[in-house]
Amino acid sequence: MNSTSxxxxxxTAEAVVVAEDLVKRYGGRNVVDxxxxxxxxxxxxxxxGPNGAGKTTTLRMLLGLTTPDAGRLEVLGLPIPERAREAxxxxxxxxxxxxxxxxxxxxxxxxxxASYFGMSGNEARSxxxxxxxxxxxxxxxxAPIATLSGGMKRRLxxxxxxxxxxxxxxxxxxxxxxDPQARHHIWQRLRRLIEQGSTLILTTHYMEEAxxxxxxxxxxxxxxxxxxxxxxxxxxxxxxxxxIEIQGAEAREWSARLGSASGVRQRSAxxxxxxxxxxxxxxxxxxxxxxxxxxxxPADMEDVFLKLTxxxxxx
Amino acid sequence: xxxxxxxxxxRPSLRFLPVWRRNLRVWRKILIPSVLGNFGxxxxxxxxxxxxxxxxxxxxxxxxxxxxxxxxxxxxxxxxTASFEALYSAYTRMEEQKTWHAMxxxxxxxxxxxxxxxxxxATKAMMSAVAILLIATGLGLVADWRALLVLPVVxxxxxxFAACAMIVTALSRSYDFFMYYFTLGITPMLLMSGVFxxxxxxxxxxxxxxxxxxxxxxxxIVRPLMTGGEVTGLALHLGVILAYGVVGYAVASALLRRRxxx
Ligand SMILES: Nc1ncnc2c1ncn2[C@@H]1O[C@H](COP(=O)(O)OP(=O)(O)OP(=O)(O)O)[C@@H](O)[C@H]1O
Ligand SMILES: [Mg+2]
Numbered sequence: 001m002n003s004t005s006x007x008x009x010x011x012t013a014e015a016v017v018v019a020e021d022l023v024k025r026y027g028g029r030n031v032v033d034x035x036x037x038x039x040x041x042x043x044x045x046x047x048x049g050p051n052g053a054g055k056t057t058t059l060r061m062l063l064g065l066t067t068p069d070a071g072r073l074e075v076l077g078l079p080i081p082e083r084a085r086e087a088x089x090x091x092x093x094x095x096x097x098x099x100x101x102x103x104x105x106x107x108x109x110x111x112x113x114a115s116y117f118g119m120s121g122n123e124a125r126s127x128x129x130x131x132x133x134x135x136x137x138x139x140x141x142x143a144p145i146a147t148l149s150g151g152m153k154r155r156l157x158x159x160x161x162x163x164x165x166x167x168x169x170x171x172x173x174x175x176x177x178x179d180p181q182a183r184h185h186i187w188q189r190l191r192r193l194i195e196q197g198s199t200l201i202l203t204t205h206y207m208e209e210a211x212x213x214x215x216x217x218x219x220x221x222x223x224x225x226x227x228x229x230x231x232x233x234x235x236x237x238x239x240x241x242x243x244i245e246i247q248g249a250e251a252r253e254w255s256a257r258l259g260s261a262s263g264v265r266q267r268s269a270x271x272x273x274x275x276x277x278x279x280x281x282x283x284x285x286x287x288x289x290x291x292x293x294x295x296x297x298p299a300d301m302e303d304v305f306l307k308l309t310x311x312x313x314x315x
Numbered sequence: 316x317x318x319x320x321x322x323x324x325x326r327p328s329l330r331f332l333p334v335w336r337r338n339l340r341v342w343r344k345i346l347i348p349s350v351l352g353n354f355g356x357x358x359x360x361x362x363x364x365x366x367x368x369x370x371x372x373x374x375x376x377x378x379x380x381x382x383x384x385x386x387x388x389x390x391x392x393x394x395x396t397a398s399f400e401a402l403y404s405a406y407t408r409m410e411e412q413k414t415w416h417a418m419x420x421x422x423x424x425x426x427x428x429x430x431x432x433x434x435x436x437a438t439k440a441m442m443s444a445v446a447i448l449l450i451a452t453g454l455g456l457v458a459d460w461r462a463l464l465v466l467p468v469v470x471x472x473x474x475x476f477a478a479c480a481m482i483v484t485a486l487s488r489s490y491d492f493f494m495y496y497f498t499l500g501i502t503p504m505l506l507m508s509g510v511f512x513x514x515x516x517x518x519x520x521x522x523x524x525x526x527x528x529x530x531x532x533x534x535x536i537v538r539p540l541m542t543g544g545e546v547t548g549l550a551l552h553l554g555v556i557l558a559y560g561v562v563g564y565a566v567a568s569a570l571l572r573r574r575x576x577x
Contacts, residue, residue: 026577065419066576085422093420099413103341112340115333116421 015074016041016168016199017062022071024057024223032057033223034071041167044190044200046214048207048301050311054223055203056096059172062201063088076167089117092161096172096203098153100145100160106132107141110160117164127163134189135159151182158189169193171202175209187212207301217301221309231301239303240265240276244283245295247272254292269312276303325426325568334418334431335438342439353446357392361385361450364511375513378542385451386538387510389465390472392447393440394530397473398501400436401480402493408432409484415575425572433477433564440473441466451541458543465540472533472556478563479529485570509534529559 017039024032032054039045047055060066062075064084073080075087101109110131114124132138135155140148148156154174161169174190175183190213194200204210210217211231218228227234235241246255248271255266255273264283265276277283280296287294306312342349361384369380376383408414415428444466451457483496507521508514508530514522525531532552539546 063420085424088420089422095416095420097413099417099420101337101414101417102412103344103414108340112333112337113417113421115336116418116423118330118333118422 014040016076017045017201018072018074019058019062020072022058022061022073023069024054024061024066025069031223032061032068035218035220035223035225037218037225037228039168039199039201041199042197043215044194044202044213046210046217047201047203047220048205048210048217048305049203049220050205052222053220055220056172058220059170059201059203063091063093063170089164090167092164092166092169094154094157094161094169094171094174096176098157100153100156102145105142105144106137106148106156109145109156110163113160114163119163124163127165131159131162134162134192136185149182151178151185154178154182154186155189158186162193166198168199168201171200173203173205175204175206183209207305211301219305219308226308227304234304235299235301238307239299240278241299242277242280243297243299243303244275244277244280244287245272245297246275246287246292251292251294254290258286267306269306274303274306323569325429325565326424327426327430327564330423330427331430331434334423334428335435337414338432338435339438350446353443354450357388357443357447358450360388360392361447361454368511381454382456382542383513383538384511385447385454385456386465386541387534389444389447389451389469389541390508390530390533390537391505391510392443393469393473393533394476394501394505396443397436397440397476398480398496400439401433401477402484402487402496403490405432405436405481406484406487406490406493409575419575425575426568429481429564429568429571433474433481433567436477436480437470437473440476441470444469444473448541457541461543462541465537468533468536468540468553471553471560472529475529475556475560475563478560478567481567482563482570485567485574504528504530507531509538526555529556532556 015038017037019035019037022032022035023030031052035054035058037045037058047058049055057066061068061073062080064081064087067081075084076090078084078087080087101112104112107128110128111121111124114127115121132141135152135158137152137156137159140152145153145156158171158174161171171190175186178186187209190200190202194213200213202209202213214231216228216230217234218225219234220226227238229237251273252268255275258264258266258275262282263277263279267274267276275283276299284296361381365381365384369384372380374380418428419425448457448462448465452462479500480496483493487493504525507517507525508528509525510530514525514531517525532555536546536549536552538544
């Protein structure tokens with residue numbers, strides 16, 4: 001559009017976010033450490049990592065809410081942080097912690113938030129009915145925020161993020177702290193957005209969420225991206241397809257006797273011992289002769305995470 | 316170099332209006348207690364001090380004490396209203412309610428939020444000035460129509476008081492911090508700016524000190540406008556008040572940018 005070279009323009013046309021070697025330092029520590037990301041239009045991109053990994057800080061940099069100490073960043077073709085406000089005009093934000101306006105009702109929240117985008121009352125009202133329905137809050141239009149459940153607040157925050165018909169929606173842990181039902185409610189809505197062609201970036205520390213929703217994922221640990229691909233490709237590339245979990249001290253002794261020759265890779269995670277293998281049959285037969293209880297399951301993102309970081313997502 | 320100055324100086328824009336309007340919308344919801352507060356408190360002050368002291372004092376120069384006091388109360392009330400709003404209420408929206416965070420996620424900048432908040436605090440202060448003017452008129456304490464000119468002056472002064480208070484808000488880690496500002500800033504300024512008694516009662520040094528602060532200048536414009544006197548040194552008075560507003564807004568914006576966009 002402006003002064004970018006044609007070659008660069010071509011690559012950024014498809015990329016909604018281009019981040020190169022982003023660094024953010026707090027107290028002399030790199031909490032985001034040379035993170036590079038490339039989010040394509042129409043995909044759901046996940047940032048998966050444990051507490052303190054640097055997910056929120058990365059998102060805040062994308063939105064121009066904090067300045068990177070190093071690196072290059074472009075969102076929707078605009079350089080960040082220089083033109084962050086323009087970019088935010090076309091982005092929807094679901095922050096990690098709800099910041100709905102407690103002085104207002106559900107409907108007033110949407111109206112007021114719309115006004116921050118320079119939308120007129122009529123323009124906002126024409127969108128609000130649809131958004132209330134999207135959030136399944138019909139009949140609650142005049143309810144004060146304090147009377148909403150956690151799930152309702154989260155859905156309202158999501159609806160609020162859509163008020164400006166954003167090209168990109170950024171969600172920071174959209175379902176953390178919700179019960180399973182409320183979480184499914186949010187997932188349904190996110191899938192609807194994905195089907196409609198929106199571009200989503202979400203952070204999570206739920207593997208299941210990442211696997212279900214995301215086309216591609218970046219695993220982030222201690223500020224670094226340690227892998228980035230589709231969940232399936234990552235599982236295929238990083239871990240054996242079958243996992244057998246056994247638990248307790250007795251199980252540990254039993255698995256220690258297996259040795260390393262069996263083609264089984266072992267790993268302990270807390271009280272559990274995880275056995276990874278391409279061919280589970282001999283293992284299952286051997287286990288059948290013991291009184292040990294076991295769980296046989298396909299490998300998932302949790303296993304990828306454990307392998308790449310050496311620790312559990314939860315610790 | 317350009318980006319350095321760009322992050323130091325605020326860039327005011329009309330985007331402050333939705334922030335201002337948000338606060339107005341909340342205020343309208345609690346209209347009745349708000350308006351009662353606007354009228355009630357200054358009325359009590361005027362009556363208590365006016366009749367109480369007025370009996371003792373009698374005249375100040377050519378003015379009955381009540382007349383003298385009414386114009387002072389307009390100014391001090393504007394100062395308090397603007398300061399409280401920009402301290403306690405703004406801090407609540409920033410830290411407790413995270414209202415500002417929501418605004419910053421939308422296409423608004425810190426500069427817009429600060430300007431909206433300061434303009435709102437000034438608006439509230441003007442509403443209290445209107446209430447006091449009405450009361451004073453009702454009690455026959457206002458000379459003529461020129462008293463209406465008080466409103467823009469009070470609006471500007473309140474903007475400056477709010478902008479200065481916003482600096483304190485930007486530096487606060489809790490509500491307790493505001494007490495320092497009141498004890499070390501607002502209260503001394505109130506006592507030495509000619510609100511309750513004429514400035515010439517004080518030693519010249521104190522009077523000089525008072526004129527380094529905005530309240531004394533505000534009183535010196537507002538009092539003659541309300542009592543039918545002649546305003547002298549208008550440009551200087553307005554200049555000092557305006558300087559506090561502009562510098563206060565710039566410093567508060569810079570501090571809040573540093574605080575919120577870390
Ligand atoms: N403003 C700040 N000042 C100082 N340190 C900060 C600041 N913001 C974040 N940090 C630190 O940076 C690290 C990364 O924080 P961040 O919030 O990005 O992690 P996260 O991946 O979002 O974690 P969580 O899952 O808990 O939300 C943490 O150690 C945090 O304490
Ligand atoms: Mg976070």
